[in-house]
Amino acid sequence: MASIFASALLIAGLTAGKLEHISLVPLPAKTQVVPAQVRPGSTLQVFTDGQSKVLYQEHTYPSYAIYDGRWRALIPLSALDRPGSFPLTVESNSDRQVETLKVLPRKFPMQHISLGPAQAELKETPKELKAIREALDTETPDQLWRMPFHTPLDGHVTTAYGLRRTYNGVLAKDYYHRGYDISAPRGNPILAPSPGKVVMIGSVAQGFRVHGNTLVIDHGQGVVSIYIHLLRPLVKVGDTVKLGQQIALVGSTGRASGPHLHWGLYVHGISVDPGDWLKNRPIPGSQPPSAARRKPALAKTIANINKASLQTKVLAKRNITAAKTIAKASEASTEQPKKRKKHRRAEALAALTITSKTEFPETHAKHKSHRTSLGKLAKASVKKRKRKHSHTTLAKT
Secondary structure (H helix, E strand, O other): OOOOEEEOOOHHHEEOOEEOOOOEOOOOOOOEEEOOEEOOOOEEEEEEOOOOEEEEOOEEEEOEEEEOOEEEEEEEOOOOOOOEEEEEEEEOOOOEEEEEEEEOOOOOOEEEEOOOHHHHHOOOOHHHHHHHHHHHOOOOOOOOOOOOEOOOOOOEEEEOOOOEEEEOOEEOOOOOOOOEEEEOOOOOEEEOOOOEEEEEEEOHHHOOOOOOEEEEEEEEOOEEEEEEEEEEEOOOOOOEEOOOOEEEEEEOOOOOOOOEEEEEEEEOOEEEOHHHHEOOOOOOOOOOOOHHHHOHHHHHHHHHHHHHHHHHHHHHHHHHHHHHHHHHHHHOOOOOHHHHHHHHHHHHHHHHHOOOOOOOHHHHOOOHHHHHHHHHHHHHHHHHHHHHHHHHHHHHO
16 A cells, blocks of 8 residues: 655645655655645645545545546635644555645634624625525546646735634634735726636625625636625636636625725635635735736837837927917016016026926937927027117117
């Protein structure tokens, strides 16, 4: 019987059904459990040479074919799992292997919340709970997801995974924050973190009083993601979504204090830490895939065109302003000539020098000759007023 052994392979090294950056203990074996040590909220992987099932903490988890005759089972650990050593059983047609899994301790923060009477009485409707539970328990054999996942929204993480709460001084039993709260302006686009298929959409009008407008995506092989408090979804049930595709808009529907996204990731119906599935951990401040990253050449070209167009408009407007200033200086009264000469000349030069090398270095050379002509016009106007003032002074003398 092949023994189970430890491996340093992390889940982030799994890409498109292939194993990357593998560092294994050099012992031949048919069954691999990775990683050997986990924490509450982690996702464990069990690889076998044939179809099998894994028993852990009174739950049975299926395995799915991945490549070259290999099968993989994903084992979720919730934030409520206790640290310690626990038996992990792998069963196939003829074999039954038992190994000890070590769960390391992990501390989660505590949040104390005071609720008014109306908020304290707000509960999920039966229809809301049933629809979400069924969607999160979705099991399909095809792997649609790819590693790493991307964050679905560019914003600030206000509440992380695993946080415990007290409400009006009472600890919420069996509660932990099942995902990330990411704040962002109302109406900002939410992107698919990995390919998948939309399996549920719920709305306030349908009785989703706490979750608000909700969207659930099945990524395959027991991996499901949920999006809560949406302004509105941009997809419909049955749609297949791609990585980076816009799926919804940020809102504050349901029990929410402001516009934000609650994003949760579930494996076989159990909430796990999405950070383990992301390229960079932890995720605060991380950026979702933008258009510039997906199509850098096209995005750069469009940006240059827009910038050049804006610069042309700004330059034209400023040159017109400069010409008007010079004209006013030429038509000005000769009273208090010294004071007015300095004032008008300063205005003309300021208008001309607004467009400088520091603002638009790439267009500075194109407009240099035009600015030189305007500068000469300004100087000629000043000299003309100076001669006129000189003749007036001699006549009075």
